[in-house]
Amino acid sequence: METKRYNESELKEAAQALRDGSLVAFPTETVYGLGANALLPDSVAKVFTVKGRPQDNPLIIHVASFDQVKEYVDNFHPATAKIVENFWPGPLTMIFEIKKNKLPSVVTGGLSTAAFRMPDNKKTLEVIRQAGVPLVGPSANTSGKPSPTTADHVYHDLHGKITGIIEDGATRIGVESTVIDLSNPDAVPMILRPGAVTKEQLEEVVGEVSVDKHLVKESETPKAPGMKYKHYSPDTKVLMVHDNDWADAIQWAKNKGFRTGVIAGPKIAEETRFDTAAVYMFHDDSIEAAAKGLFAGLRGLDEPLLGLDLIFVQVFPNEGLGVAYMNRLKKAAAQNYFEK
Numbered sequence: 001m002e003t004k005r006y007n008e009s010e011l012k013e014a015a016q017a018l019r020d021g022s023l024v025a026f027p028t029e030t031v032y033g034l035g036a037n038a039l040l041p042d043s044v045a046k047v048f049t050v051k052g053r054p055q056d057n058p059l060i061i062h063v064a065s066f067d068q069v070k071e072y073v074d075n076f077h078p079a080t081a082k083i084v085e086n087f088w089p090g091p092l093t094m095i096f097e098i099k100k101n102k103l104p105s106v107v108t109g110g111l112s113t114a115a116f117r118m119p120d121n122k123k124t125l126e127v128i129r130q131a132g133v134p135l136v137g138p139s140a141n142t143s144g145k146p147s148p149t150t151a152d153h154v155y156h157d158l159h160g161k162i163t164g165i166i167e168d169g170a171t172r173i174g175v176e177s178t179v180i181d182l183s184n185p186d187a188v189p190m191i192l193r194p195g196a197v198t199k200e201q202l203e204e205v206v207g208e209v210s211v212d213k214h215l216v217k218e219s220e221t222p223k224a225p226g227m228k229y230k231h232y233s234p235d236t237k238v239l240m241v242h243d244n245d246w247a248d249a250i251q252w253a254k255n256k257g258f259r260t261g262v263i264a265g266p267k268i269a270e271e272t273r274f275d276t277a278a279v280y281m282f283h284d285d286s287i288e289a290a291a292k293g294l295f296a297g298l299r300g301l302d303e304p305l306l307g308l309d310l311i312f313v314q315v316f317p318n319e320g321l322g323v324a325y326m327n328r329l330k331k332a333a334a335q336n337y338f339e340k
């Protein structure tokens with residue numbers, strides 16, 4: 001199958017294809033999603049096949065308005081209205097108990113709950129409206145690869161396997177949405193996956209918010225099935241490097257005779273670039289730039305052609321957007337830091 005790249009004037013065609021059951025990847029502000037009509041079980045099943053995704057990992061349902069969610073949910077958590085008002089459209093996914101038999105079980109992995117998100121992307125909102133149905137949208141990568149932050153990443157992983165990709169630029173945020181569990185109206189809202197909407201931001205709006213134990217203690221089983229998978233295992237070894245350890249890390253790699261890559265902001269990239277084989281530099285030294293560039297950096301430096309033995313990556317404090325960045329980076333690095 002030839003994978004089409006839809007431009008701005010072809011959104012109608014993309015919406016029609018989705019409605020009819022084809023798979024079309026769409027841009028969002030976080031990462032690109034692999035879209036399918038959430039009401040057609042066969043199309044949703046294809047999403048799992050194409051990605052190589054474990055069947056027990058439920059999908060996020062993408063909507064163009066909160067009203068669309070009401071068709072599937074009638075028991076809302078009291079914090080819902082405020083969260084919607086403050087964070088939708090945006091990088092926040094909410095989990096609710098759903099009405100029986102309204103959604104195919106292949107979407108929810110057989111759970112009695114489902115995840116909903118209204119993405120902040122004009123083209124995609126337009127396409128969901130025109131399709132007239134909600135769209136499932138897991139990240140549009142092969143399972144086990146970093147989530148795609150450009151249309152080219154999607155094309156690289158899925159061309160020939162999906163009908164099309166809606167073209168847009170690089171995604172603004174670069175890490176997947178915050179997932180918050182609101183399925184029990186009597187319970188404190190719980191973050192299951194950290195993202196660009198932080199715990200502090202949520203607490204400002206709805207009061208106390210808790211965090212899934214697994215995010216604090218690795219050995220606990222995560223409540224979001226997808227969080228138990230190691231998201232990305234590059235073929236090249238990845239080590240996280242604390243700010244004060246860069247000189248030692250570079251020297252150690254040199255002594256070992258390693259071909260080393262660095263993923264970091266301009267400050268560290270400048271200091272290390274003469275002693276390394278390849279550098280992926282974030283746009284600036286902020287955590288926002290780092291979150292936006294992390295997946296592209298990992299994809300870029302893991303290219304076999306580069307023949308790297310090792311990739312060093314900058315760490316950020318575990319606060320604000322840094323919580324989401326470190327959550328993804330730790331998975332890529334299998335928890336390993338460079339140690340003196």
Ligand code: TXA
Pocket residue numbers: 028030031032033034057058059060093095108111113114115117119137138139140175176177178179192193223224225226227
């Ligand atoms: O930013 C994003 O959320 C992107 C863009 C494309 O919207 N999508 C995305 O989807 O990251 P995916 O499928 O890669 O991640 C969905 C996460 C998984 O960890 C899954 O286990 C969890 O949400 N999830 C979905 N439904 C759930 C449910 N009913 N209960 C608990 N966790 C759920």
Ligand code: MG
Pocket residue numbers: 138139147
């Ligand atoms: Mg994913």
